[in-house]
Amino acid sequence: EKAAAQSLAAQLHQKSRHYLHHLKSYMMAASSMASFIWGFMRSTTGTACCLGALASLGWAAVVRLGLRRQPLDDKDDAAAVRRPEHRSGTPPRRSATTTICVTFASIIAFVATLAFIILFWAHDHDGACPSSADGDPWAELDDQKDLQQSVPLAAASTAMHEQESNSTFTPSELLAQARLAMKFRSRTDTVQRALKACAWHPFDAEANLTESPLLTAELHSQLVCFRELVEFNLLEQEEAPLILGRSRQILKAVQMQEDLGSEKTVASGVEWARISHSIFQQRCKGVTNQLHELRQAKASQPNEEHVLSTFRNLASLEHTYPRERFVRMASSLSTELHTAKSSSQPPDVPPAAGACLVNAVREARLVAANLPTRSRFSQRPSRCVSGFLERIEAFALQQAERSQDGESIFNLGLYWSELAVAGRGSSSKHWVSDAKGWHVPEQIARAEKFLLNGEHATTGSARGERGALRALRLYQHAKFLALEHHDAAAEWRFQAAAELASANRRGKLAAHCLARLSYFVHLRGRHRDALSFATAALAHSSDPFANYLQATLRRSLDELRTSEDIEMAERQIRDAAGHLPSQGLEQQRAAAEQELVVWRAAAEGGFDKCFALVDVARVLLCFLCKSVMH
Numbered sequence: 001e002k003a004a005a006q007s008l009a010a011q012l013h014q015k016s017r018h019y020l021h022h023l024k025s026y027m028m029a030a031s032s033m034a035s036f037i038w039g040f041m042r043s044t045t046g047t048a049c050c051l052g053a054l055a056s057l058g059w060a061a062v063v064r065l066g067l068r069r070q071p072l073d074d075k076d077d078a079a080a081v082r083r084p085e086h087r088s089g090t091p092p093r094r095s096a097t098t099t100i101c102v103t104f105a106s107i108i109a110f111v112a113t114l115a116f117i118i119l120f121w122a123h124d125h126d127g128a129c130p131s132s133a134d135g136d137p138w139a140e141l142d143d144q145k146d147l148q149q150s151v152p153l154a155a156a157s158t159a160m161h162e163q164e165s166n167s168t169f170t171p172s173e174l175l176a177q178a179r180l181a182m183k184f185r186s187r188t189d190t191v192q193r194a195l196k197a198c199a200w201h202p203f204d205a206e207a208n209l210t211e212s213p214l215l216t217a218e219l220h221s222q223l224v225c226f227r228e229l230v231e232f233n234l235l236e237q238e239e240a241p242l243i244l245g246r247s248r249q250i251l252k253a254v255q256m257q258e259d260l261g262s263e264k265t266v267a268s269g270v271e272w273a274r275i276s277h278s279i280f281q282q283r284c285k286g287v288t289n290q291l292h293e294l295r296q297a298k299a300s301q302p303n304e305e306h307v308l309s310t311f312r313n314l315a316s317l318e319h320t321y322p323r324e325r326f327v328r329m330a331s332s333l334s335t336e337l338h339t340a341k342s343s344s345q346p347p348d349v350p351p352a353a354g355a356c357l358v359n360a361v362r363e364a365r366l367v368a369a370n371l372p373t374r375s376r377f378s379q380r381p382s383r384c385v386s387g388f389l390e391r392i393e394a395f396a397l398q399q400a401e402r403s404q405d406g407e408s409i410f411n412l413g414l415y416w417s418e419l420a421v422a423g424r425g426s427s428s429k430h431w432v433s434d435a436k437g438w439h440v441p442e443q444i445a446r447a448e449k450f451l452l453n454g455e456h457a458t459t460g461s462a463r464g465e466r467g468a469l470r471a472l473r474l475y476q477h478a479k480f481l482a483l484e485h486h487d488a489a490a491e492w493r494f495q496a497a498a499e500l501a502s503a504n505r506r507g508k509l510a511a512h513c514l515a516r517l518s519y520f521v522h523l524r525g526r527h528r529d530a531l532s533f534a535t536a537a538l539a540h541s542s543d544p545f546a547n548y549l550q551a552t553l554r555r556s557l558d559e560l561r562t563s564e565d566i567e568m569a570e571r572q573i574r575d576a577a578g579h580l581p582s583q584g585l586e587q588q589r590a591a592a593e594q595e596l597v598v599w600r601a602a603a604e605g606g607f608d609k610c611f612a613l614v615d616v617a618r619v620l621l622c623f624l625c626k627s628v629m630h
Helices: 002-042 044-064 074-082 096-124 137-141 153-158 171-183 188-199 215-231 237-257 263-296 304-320 324-337 354-370 380-402 406-421 442-456 462-483 487-503 507-523 527-540 544-556 563-575 583-604 607-613 616-629
Strands: 431-433 439-441
Touching: 171 188, 171 215, 188 215, 215 237, 215 263, 237 263, 263 304, 263 354, 304 354, 304 380, 354 380, 354 406, 380 406, 406 442, 406 462, 431 442, 439 442, 442 462, 462 487, 462 507, 487 507, 487 527, 507 527, 507 544, 527 544, 544 563, 544 583, 563 583, 583 607, 607 616
Parallel strands: none
Antiparallel strands: 431 439
């Protein structure tokens, strides 16, 4: 009977969630439709349609009620006189005054309806932006709040309606069962059931927690079960805020029984820190993926409610950002556990969470840049997105600058780099000296500083990846400065990017950087330097642009002196077709290829082939050369 009741409760819970999901979908569709209609009515097109409908309504009322134009001449008057009278029993035509009154009444009713929509209905759809804390369970779990302010036990108990209650075993025994199941590679649901039974073991925060000497160890086992549930991704999304609130209650219970500086309290605090960190990382990665999918969406006009919901989720990350707890727990870990006689090495401290938050803000910036500054019918999306992004952006930058890990510092450098290259912010207003003494925008200098420090703070294989990424950002900075005509600052960045890419085994990137540098100095009239840079680019990797530049520069500098040199130049120019960075360069390449073909035909053929050169000077030069050679 107990199993049947639990099964029925689970089915009812599942059906209720299914119906609520459909109801929410219908409500969102109705809200989107109402917002669209109101925005359309406010637009120029909507205003024209409303005025046209009003005119049509007036004309239909006039025709319906029988109001006709007055006679304009004597013939119309005579026709009106000869018109037969109404038959007996037929009601007379309404007067013009009555018709005009009815028409104006219809117009007033129409205008009143529009005013009602403007004042009451549309206010809800184009009014104030929703708050990131409205209806958000994470807002109640802000790290700045007291530990007592957590999810109520009644709400937490509802999460266990689908779980089989097992009070026979203690949390430590249930944890041992779960680890034994993991050791023998049992089914995932078996491990999940044991860990949930351990984590949600009956617990009363208001009971006397000092009666049993084993209670602290059992509470610590519950925290371990919570942490393994989170780290092994065995949780539903809606259970995360309940787990965070429950773990805070358990930590409070441990602190009530043990001293704050004891080993058990510090160990429990570390477990809680790992739980909160893992939950934040999962939420942050989920929001980042949502933003990435939103940016990759093919639709030209993204759904307004979906955009606002995604940015609202981003802003709500501030409520659970683990800022103070990691400083506190890491300090306690280093001072207490490391000096404890029973522990030879301190447990692993989770990394700072600022890297993921900055990465999410970077994605959000890219999404916001692709959104229209004004929606088709409403200004609400861009206004609300800007508000959400400004708040979380300031918070993320503040937290990342305090961080000391390489990932957070490097992501902060990527953020400032993308911001500077995109031309947003104050990049063109404040100028500072860079590493070589040249003046550049402040955001570029700041980005390069954070990128360098982040790369140096990275260890292992990730350092090579970040070195290559730093080379790519230096190349982007060089292109930006070259377009702004800051030649010296751009030139050394092209060379530094190539050296850094080559040092991290990115030969194609190094060749691409040097090829762009060759073209850059070629436009400045330094043809010898351009040829040396193009040759250096080909030493790293085969690059079509570098091949084309080398062939054309050698030709213009009179370095094609043998048949082999000419054949090599022809091959380089021919192979570069379709690989040059602009249409203008493609046209120049085609012209150079055609000219070499014509000259080769003139050189190998008779005097008649010289006429294919068209230009008189070239034809005479061809005749002269053939006369001398023959």
